[in-house]
Amino acid sequence: MLSNYPLSEVEKHFLEESGIDKISTLIPYLTVDNFPKLGLLTACRFLEWAAENPQGVISLPTGKTPEFFIKWTQYLLDNWDSKKGKEIREKYGLGNTKKPVLKDLTFVQIDEFYPIASTQHNSFYDYVNKFYIQGFGLSKEKAILINSDEIPLAQGKHYSEIFPDLKVDLSLRFRDPVTDLEKLQQESIYMIDQWCADYEKKIRDLGGIGFFLGGIGPDGHIAFNTRGSHIYSVTRLTETNFETQAVAAGDLGGIEVSANRLVITIGLDTIVYNPEAVAIIIAAGEAKAGIVKDSLETKLNNVYPATVLQKLKNGRFYLTKGAAVKLTDSVDAYYQKGEWTFEKTERAVIELCKRLNKYGHRLKLSDLKADKYCKLIPDLSEETVGQVMKSVEDKLARGLEQEKNQRLLHTGPHHDDISLGILPHITNQLHEPTNEAHFSVLTSGFTAVTNSFVIDTLQHTKKLLDENKIQMVNYEDFFEVGYSLKTDKDVYHYLTNVASENEAARKRGLCHRVVRALVTIYGIKNKTQLRETINDVISILRKSYDGEKNPSKIQKLKGMIREFEEELVWAHFGVQVKNVHHLRLGFYTGDIFTEQPDKTRDVEPIVELFRKVNPTKISLTLDPEGSGPDTHYKVLQATAAAVKKWGEEKDISDLRIIGYRNVWFKFEPHEANVVVPVSLGDMSVMEDSFANCYLSQVNASFPSYSHNGKFSTVAKRIWVSQLNDIQLLLGKNYFYLHERAKVRASHGLIFFRDMNVEEFLATARELEKSIEGMI
Numbered sequence: 001m002l003s004n005y006p007l008s009e010v011e012k013h014f015l016e017e018s019g020i021d022k023i024s025t026l027i028p029y030l031t032v033d034n035f036p037k038l039g040l041l042t043a044c045r046f047l048e049w050a051a052e053n054p055q056g057v058i059s060l061p062t063g064k065t066p067e068f069f070i071k072w073t074q075y076l077l078d079n080w081d082s083k084k085g086k087e088i089r090e091k092y093g094l095g096n097t098k099k100p101v102l103k104d105l106t107f108v109q110i111d112e113f114y115p116i117a118s119t120q121h122n123s124f125y126d127y128v129n130k131f132y133i134q135g136f137g138l139s140k141e142k143a144i145l146i147n148s149d150e151i152p153l154a155q156g157k158h159y160s161e162i163f164p165d166l167k168v169d170l171s172l173r174f175r176d177p178v179t180d181l182e183k184l185q186q187e188s189i190y191m192i193d194q195w196c197a198d199y200e201k202k203i204r205d206l207g208g209i210g211f212f213l214g215g216i217g218p219d220g221h222i223a224f225n226t227r228g229s230h231i232y233s234v235t236r237l238t239e240t241n242f243e244t245q246a247v248a249a250g251d252l253g254g255i256e257v258s259a260n261r262l263v264i265t266i267g268l269d270t271i272v273y274n275p276e277a278v279a280i281i282i283a284a285g286e287a288k289a290g291i292v293k294d295s296l297e298t299k300l301n302n303v304y305p306a307t308v309l310q311k312l313k314n315g316r317f318y319l320t321k322g323a324a325v326k327l328t329d330s331v332d333a334y335y336q337k338g339e340w341t342f343e344k345t346e347r348a349v350i351e352l353c354k355r356l357n358k359y360g361h362r363l364k365l366s367d368l369k370a371d372k373y374c375k376l377i378p379d380l381s382e383e384t385v386g387q388v389m390k391s392v393e394d395k396l397a398r399g400l401e402q403e404k405n406q407r408l409l410h411t412g413p414h415h416d417d418i419s420l421g422i423l424p425h426i427t428n429q430l431h432e433p434t435n436e437a438h439f440s441v442l443t444s445g446f447t448a449v450t451n452s453f454v455i456d457t458l459q460h461t462k463k464l465l466d467e468n469k470i471q472m473v474n475y476e477d478f479f480e481v482g483y484s485l486k487t488d489k490d491v492y493h494y495l496t497n498v499a500s501e502n503e504a505a506r507k508r509g510l511c512h513r514v515v516r517a518l519v520t521i522y523g524i525k526n527k528t529q530l531r532e533t534i535n536d537v538i539s540i541l542r543k544s545y546d547g548e549k550n551p552s553k554i555q556k557l558k559g560m561i562r563e564f565e566e567e568l569v570w571a572h573f574g575v576q577v578k579n580v581h582h583l584r585l586g587f588y589t590g591d592i593f594t595e596q597p598d599k600t601r602d603v604e605p606i607v608e609l610f611r612k613v614n615p616t617k618i619s620l621t622l623d624p625e626g627s628g629p630d631t632h633y634k635v636l637q638a639t640a641a642a643v644k645k646w647g648e649e650k651d652i653s654d655l656r657i658i659g660y661r662n663v664w665f666k667f668e669p670h671e672a673n674v675v676v677p678v679s680l681g682d683m684s685v686m687e688d689s690f691a692n693c694y695l696s697q698v699n700a701s702f703p704s705y706s707h708n709g710k711f712s713t714v715a716k717r718i719w720v721s722q723l724n725d726i727q728l729l730l731g732k733n734y735f736y737l738h739e740r741a742k743v744r745a746s747h748g749l750i751f752f753r754d755m756n757v758e759e760f761l762a763t764a765r766e767l768e769k770s771i772e773g774m775i
Helices: 009-018 035-052 067-078 083-091 124-134 180-205 242-252 268-272 286-297 305-311 328-336 342-356 365-370 384-400 417-430 451-466 487-499 503-522 527-543 552-571 599-613 630-649 680-693 711-730 732-736 757-763 765-773
Strands: 029-032 057-059 111-114 211-214 236-238 262-265 278-283 315-320 407-412 436-441 580-582 617-621 656-660 674-679 746-756
Touching (some): 009 029, 035 083, 035 211, 035 315, 111 124, 305 315, 328 342, 342 365, 342 711, 384 711, 407 599, 417 436, 417 674, 451 503, 451 527, 552 580, 552 680, 599 630, 630 757, 674 711, 680 711, 680 746
Parallel strands (some): 407 436, 407 617
């Protein structure tokens, strides 16, 4: 396969480093070890191409996906002839390349929401201008851009007049307008369609796009060409599907906005119009592995838009190893290379059960010998399946062990991560009185709280103040010291009213905590100032567009609402507020690209928490390739560095690290070494605590692309699917006839990985490199 495609010098060097010797997919791909390195590969290939095509046409992606591509491109341009710059260039095939000049390239914007003000920081037009036109020094005059404010509409009007609610009804393309406004809207839609045709013509008149770089969505979309897009599609105004809307919710300030906003996107045929085009799709993390496999191993098909790259000899996928893990090549290499481990046996047998839809005890030796991977198992025999079953039973036994005399520190990148990941396991730990539990969310999490939620809460707070129903503000010392006292009482009062189903009193409990937060943040000294501050915050938020970065004090207010929510969840189990630690790491800023973790600012607070709690077990989200939000990846970077530093201060050889996953992607059975049974009661506790405590998240403004609703439902479905995998191996009767009631009550399972420090740091070694060796 490799000899059939012209690899560039950069690609040859990265291919050699990857160790891949067989590529059988319909589109070639390269793999790297981690998310930052994916950016390095892409930057090197782009600069190599730009040096050869100084007047070429480029189209580059927006959003969080290209973060490290942008950073590495700028770094290499700024350090082309420095010692480190030369080392990188020599290592990756750019040693003899003359430094490219980018100013004569023509930039083509890939897509844009419609309508959206070009001045909004979350418009792709603004992003392109900031990171590419200015950041790369490209020509603004030559650029072909999508500016909603400048697309002509009926009677020369602005989109805010034609589409006052910012909704565009595309049915007007095909039906008669009913009102005068609809007549203007229909005329405007036809004008937008013509503008899109002209946009397409501009690109084709230049010979098409020479270098295209894009990400891939969970449904397989590239640009905004969602699943089912026509292979010969061109630039157009179109609707999106739910998966795409869910992914875009973070850009637009909530699903409420993204579900009602159309998009303008170049088409699949636009991308491949130039037969010489270099077109690259980048993907990181195991969460993308399924759609990557489908896109690379399926013949040209509109269900998988990225298959269109099969038309190009220079079509490529650049992947982290996690994103490539389900490719047939990767699976073959996993089994065929290196020493055979029992994990391989386990994976092969469990996958065979799923493939044949057969219970483990019904697998015959002939089934194993006929299987491509099981036949490779050393000493394959009638006992092999039984050995795998015993291994999984041992994992379940570990999940049933009652831990005692443990100091537990459960951590998460965001509020709700811990609960969604391992709540049933934690409840088992909390039932044992000799255990001491602490919880820490490492970021403020303010981006998950919508402006409308804060406005509604503040308006209700003002109403309660007017009705004298927040009596604590009348206490003499409240604005000096009282505001910071009795936070446990707030939590208890709130949960009492959950129990009594008194929604009004619950809402009052939230407003109490918001008042405390306002006094803390703004240094408020009296009731008059409190009302003025509430009015000011409401006014600022009403003037803000959805998704706009808030002022730092409002960010802090939103974060403190999330912190109250987290305290409520753990108070369900009697955990005091003092045992819930809010770290608010500084890299989390609300910018498009959060900063890399800093050793002093971000690592030291985690080490300090370790010193304070002195845990015997630490849990964390194990997302070493950036499958989930970039916050997960960066928190893991900082935590790995903190564990290493703490280990330099004291002997932590007995410390256990629990790596869990939740709604962004899951462990496969062979990857986990502990399996915890989950009962219907456990699921109810998780769903009820989520619905009653994570108030800002119940309506899921930033939902999972896999479910239009609460994240707790997604977590429950994952637990159920994990039980199905294990039941297929062990049989259903193993569970409902088990001697332990906890197992008999299982209707879901949690998988996690229990590691010692050495094992954890080995898992995170690439993270260590990336935090020390990054730009």
